[in-house]
Amino acid sequence: MMMHKPSLMKMLTALLLLLPLSIAVELDVRGSERQCDYKPKLQPRPHSVSILEFGAAGDGKTLNTIAFQNAIFYLKSFADKGGAQLYVPPGKWLTGSFNLTSHLTLFLARGAVILGSQDTSHWEVVEPLPSYGRGLELPGGRYRSLINGYMLDDVVITGDNGTINGQGSVWWDWFISHSLNYSRPHLVEFISCKDIVVSNLTFLNAPAFNVHPVYCSNVQVQNISVYAPPGSPYTVGIVPDSSVSVCIENCSISTGYDAISLKSGWDEYGIAYGRPTESVHIKQVYLQSSSGSALALGSEMSGGISDVLVEHLYIYNSFCGVEFRTTKGRGGYIKGIVISGADMTNVHTAFAATGQSGSHPDNNFDPNALPILQQITLENAIGTNITLAGNFSGIQESPFTSICLSNISLSVTSSSCSFSTSWVCSNVSGSSQLVFPEPCPEFSNSSLSCSSSLLDSDGQAVAL
DSSP states (O other), X not given: OOOOOOOHHHHHHHHOOOOOSSOEEXXXXXXXXXXXXXXXEEEOOSEEEEGGGGTOOOEEEEEOHHHHHHHHHHHGGGGGGTXXXXXXXXXXXXEOOEEOOSSEEEXXXXXXXXXXXXXXXXXXXXXXXXXXXXXXXXXXXXXXXXXXXXXXXXXXXXXXXXXXXXXXXXXXXXXXXXXXXXXXXXSEEEESOEEXXXXXXXXXXXXXXXXXXXXXXXXXXXXXXXXOOTTSTTOEEEOOBSOEEEEEEEEEEEESSOSEEEBOOOHHHHHHHOOOEEEEEEEEEEEEESSSEEEEEOSSOTTOEEEEEEEEEEEEEEEEEEEEEOBTTOOOEEEEEEEEEEXXXXXXXXXXXXXXXXXXXXXXXXXXXXXXXXXXXXXXXXXXXXXXXXXXXOBTTBOEEEEEEEEEEEEEOOTTOOGGGSEEEXXXXXXXEEEESOOOGGGBOTTSOOOOTTBOTTSOBOOO
């Protein structure tokens, strides 16, 4: 049965499962099972303070960066005593960048809005990530994200549907006018952290990414809503980056570029750093992407992306549904991917894989570092008002192989596309069964089984 996209507020009401006001997280992730099947073990935080106790004012005008920094410095002393909670009451809490600490819960009450300052002096400039070698948008450093965690353990950012608003419109204008000297900041970024939960919140108008776990393990992102307007340049929802054991579940995401994007480093820097993104489970998500892809893998994937299970995708009003991106010089691999159960409405290109995507960080990349894309299963998908069923354009020196299409029915409605031209393929091979419209001849390999190591004995997908 076709499911239609409800309004954003209805989705929030349906998806929010409120956590207790004070929790600690202990993730029980078992490598051979679905990541989202193992929920955090929630433990009470023994101590809680309000941001009001540190002189903060929720008037939307007072800068509260020092208040947040002082509160978290104080709560750091409870890390070895079971941790603590920082409570943000209703109000508009303007702030620049601040850092979290281990064994901390940041809780936003209903009606609480953390506002990112629109003054660049309130955003520290930091070194680029080692797996990128430079800022994503500009050479050199980058602006630190609004809320940060570095080498932390057991951190929860949650609430009663509170809001984190990046007020990104000024950043978008600066980006479009080439007025920035450094790459734009994100809303929430965790670097080299473990046991992380982000849940029950609304994210609005990020300068760039919304939630960016990089070099992390055991990450749960659940029941969040993300929005940035269609014209916002390269705004992205959730970006697991060189991270392992990640669950993204029950989220509604609508952004200017990609809704969810999996990454693992850029060219020679990502190859040298060698940190893959793996064991990712994405489940029950509503995605809308204005100019990018609802779900993207790459194009920065030089550390490798593997063992990804995606279930129950609902994609609407998007340029591309699911896209795999790479190019010569990336190295790395994308393999062991199962996308099972996709419902698409008003999507230009349902499925895509390209070997000609993205630029290079500098001239030091190895043009002979050829990426590998293989062992991809796309199954159980339906689509309405699709312009192009699939566009698979591999690399001549490293063709995309063992791509399996199964049980896919797409209603291609554009008058410019007949059934015979609704798939575009080159340098790709695989197999198909029960696919309509019929795909390219490159998918006629009858000896290639579409069953995957990610499918259990009952034919259900499981994440490694």
